[in-house]
C-alpha cells in the first residue's frame with residue numbers, strides 16, 4: 001500500500017497510507033481531507049483538484065483530454081494540477097506528494 005504525503009490547505013503536511021488501488025479522492029474521503037469531489041469521480045466538477053509535487057508529476061499516467069478540459073475549470077490550476085478522482089494510488093507511487101487546494 002503506497003504511503004503519500006498530503007499538504008492540506010492550511011499548510012499542514014500529513015503522511016497517509018492509501019488502500020491498494022484507491023484514487024486520491026477515495027483516500028480523501030477515507031481521511032476526511034478538504035477535497036469535495038462533488039460529482040463522485042465522473043469528471044464533471046473539478047472540486048477534487050490537487051497539485052502534484054513537480055518531481056512526481058511526470059511519473060503519473062498522462063491525463064486524458066477530458067481531464068485536461070475539466071482542469072481548466074478548477075480553482076487556481078497549476079502546471080502540475082490533476083483531478084484527484086483520476087489518479088490511482090498504485091504501489092509505484094509510494095512517496096507521492098500532493099497539495100489539496102481547497103475552495
Ligand code: FES
Pocket residue numbers: 025036037038039040041042043044045046047048070083084085086
Ligand atoms: S470528483 Fe468531480 S471531477 Fe473528480
